[in-house]
Amino acid sequence: MRQNIVAGNWKMNKTLQEGVELAKELKEALQAQKPNCRVIIGTPFIHLTEVCKIVDQDLIGVSAQNCADHESGAYTGEVSAQMVKSTGATYVILGHSERRAYYHEDNAILKTKVDLALKNGLTPIFCIGEVLEERESNKHFDVVKSQIEEALFHLSADEFKKIILAYEPVWAIGTGKTASPEQAQEMHAFIRKTLAEKYQQSVADEISILYGGSCKPSNAKELFANPDVDGGLIGGASLKAEDFMGIINAF
Ligand code: PEP
Numbered sequence: 001m002r003q004n005i006v007a008g009n010w011k012m013n014k015t016l017q018e019g020v021e022l023a024k025e026l027k028e029a030l031q032a033q034k035p036n037c038r039v040i041i042g043t044p045f046i047h048l049t050e051v052c053k054i055v056d057q058d059l060i061g062v063s064a065q066n067c068a069d070h071e072s073g074a075y076t077g078e079v080s081a082q083m084v085k086s087t088g089a090t091y092v093i094l095g096h097s098e099r100r101a102y103y104h105e106d107n108a109i110l111k112t113k114v115d116l117a118l119k120n121g122l123t124p125i126f127c128i129g130e131v132l133e134e135r136e137s138n139k140h141f142d143v144v145k146s147q148i149e150e151a152l153f154h155l156s157a158d159e160f161k162k163i164i165l166a167y168e169p170v171w172a173i174g175t176g177k178t179a180s181p182e183q184a185q186e187m188h189a190f191i192r193k194t195l196a197e198k199y200q201q202s203v204a205d206e207i208s209i210l211y212g213g214s215c216k217p218s219n220a221k222e223l224f225a226n227p228d229v230d231g232g233l234i235g236g237a238s239l240k241a242e243d244f245m246g247i248i249n250a251f
Contacts, residue, residue: 002208004037004224005164005231006248007125008238009065009093009212012044019047023054025241030059036251037231041238042093042125045079052088063091063125066099069112081113081120092117093233095127095151097170107150114151118159125164125233126152127212128191132171140169144187145194157199165209166233167191172213174235181222181229184211188228217246224250 014022023041030039040061043051052062064087068078084092094113099105105113110126117124128147130140144167152163167187169179179187188209195204211223212233223229231251237243 002206002230004251005040005208005210006035006037006244006251007040007042007061007063007091007093007164007166007210007231007233008244009042009096009233009235010044010047010238011065011098011235013239014044014047016047016050019043020050020054022239022241023047023051023060026060026244027055029241029245030248033249035248037248039248040091040125042091045084048084048087048089057088057090061091062087062089063093064089064122065093065096067092067094067113067117067122069109069116071116081116081122085120085122090121090123091125091164092122093125093127093166095147097127097129097131097168097173101170107147110151111154114155114163118155118162123162123164125166125210127166127168127233129168129170129173129213135169135171140187141190144191148191148194149198153198157203160195160199161203161206163207165191165207166212167209168212168233170213174214176214178214178216178219178223179211181226184223184229185226188226192228215247217243217250220247220250 042063064084067081130143192204208230215232216237
């Protein structure tokens with residue numbers, strides 16, 4: 001059975017001290033009120049070790065927001081999947097639209113990152129999604145399908161079962177514009193059908209597909225009520241414990 005998941009993406013926000021504070025607040029809130037979904041927080045690299053020490057990872061999973069596309073060596077400023085794993089984190093967000101747009105990460109690079117993440121025992125939270133122009137020209141299904149095919153379809157069914165997908169229409173990220181519940185369900189069902197065609201329906205049915213893009217406490221419930229929406233990847237609203245808890249409590 002697939003899991004319902006609410007994952008936060010802190011992006012490049014919070015000093016180490018602020019991040020530790022937020023992790024503590026979330027831990028307390030979740031200990032007081034057990035969630036009905038898996039909760040994950042995606043912190044900056046430098047927070048990972050401290051946050052892992054604070055949280056019980058059965059309660060809150062810890063994720064990096066990226067990893068290098070090389071195993072190790074002369075890649076100044078990069079952080080490898082093995083290094084991420086050594087902090088205690090067990091997830092890594094890959095293919096976020098900001099990484100694709102600002103750091104030129106294409107599907108070939110992401111394919112390598114996915115392989116390195118899996119090889120090092122990290123669960124990729126793999127982001128896909130179209131830009132506004134692609135939706136307006138009705139190319140959104142093709143774009144999302146190619147992102148999945150090119151970065152993930154080399155995986156065996158057993159490997160694919162370790163992936164969490166996050167559909168994040170780029171026009172909805174940090175813009176305050178949310179996909180309607182119908183738009184989200186339509187794309188999530190398309191993604192699951194694409195997976196079923198490549199693997200089997202039973203494999204597709206096991207994959208959690210999260211929605212991301214201006215998800216907040218006020219709209220999470222109707223988004224998550226859709227049969228193929230298994231939770232959310234949350235940016236802005238993951239930066240305050242109260243907002244993030246409001247989304248977690250939508251389950
Ligand atoms: C994200 O960056 O993954 C995201 C969904 O951001 P926001 O919730 O702020 O739109």
